[in-house]
Amino acid sequence: MRRKRIRNWENRLREEGYKITSPRKTILSVFEQLGGHPNAREVFNDLSLRSPDIGLTTIYRTLELCVRLGILKKYDFGDGHSRYEIANEKTDHHHHIICEKCSKVIEYRDFLDEETMLIKKIQNKLERKYHFKIKQHALDFYGLCKECIDEKQGSE
Amino acid sequence: MRRKRIRNWENRLREEGYKITSPRKTILSVFEQLGGHPNAREVFNDLSLRSPDIGLTTIYRTLELCVRLGILKKYDFGDGHSRYEIANEKTDHHHHIICEKCSKVIEYRDFLDEETMLIKKIQNKLERKYHFKIKQHALDFYGLCKECIDEKQGSE
DNA sequence: ATGATAATGAAAACCATTTTCATTTAAAGG
């Protein structure tokens, strides 16, 4: 399954006339293997041991290219860094919980059916009311994770 | 009503031991009078004619202070700038629609009752499932506004 | 009115991200 998905992004790049280069493979393998929502610097740090030749510039460029091609999704959760996530099949609908202290991001997929029903209602109304073409939505929660709650209470 | 709200943030500043200075009054008046979701530079530009002495540094400091005190809310909608909004009464529950092209932000308050019911269910489950202390949520929509739709079609 | 200290604003600095430019590499074609 994973190999198929890797081939998918390679196909996607070729379709659009881009080359399949070693740095690009390596960078995307970070998302394939570790998943999560790293920022550019975290990807760079993760690769600095096993692929020290990949420059931060290349990482920024590759992430932005993959966002444009729909291979990755980009988020700004408020910690001053853009964060990236592999874009799975369109059927993989999920949202996020973000810790305001340590910036940890957790994906959640709870109550998606009920959410989808409500989202459709809201979206239909908003598109008509404000003459907007809505492409996507986010239903995110912000707060403190377990570790940051424990740390805060430990210091108080 | 508006004068009362102005006095509220003045009280809030005094309560926390901060001075009520002229720059602070001026900066917050931008939010009182114009509302919206300006970024620091937009506030600075707005004031550059009628209050040219207020520095960009002071604007950044004041906005951040007011966010910490709950007078303003801070958002990162993905356009590379932090944006700010006056924090109304807690009963003023609303969310946003963001244009991905021109960064226009529209507030909406539709279907809030249904949303609140669903949010409570999701939040209760997520807090228990992930040991998270959730403080706030966002249900935002991203797309293209009427003007950007028209402009795109005009150029095609 | 005075004094203390917070607040201010310009300049400098920081940092995330982007651009420039010389070099390297992927891939098409023979």
Added chain:
DNA sequence: CCTTTAAATGAAAATGGTTTTCATTATCAT
């Protein structure tokens, strides 16, 4: 497999949003 072309790369420089430094100004308590 070799050659050629142009895309990709990476380091340095640059950009721009935001923060810090430092000398000066202003608020507020007395």
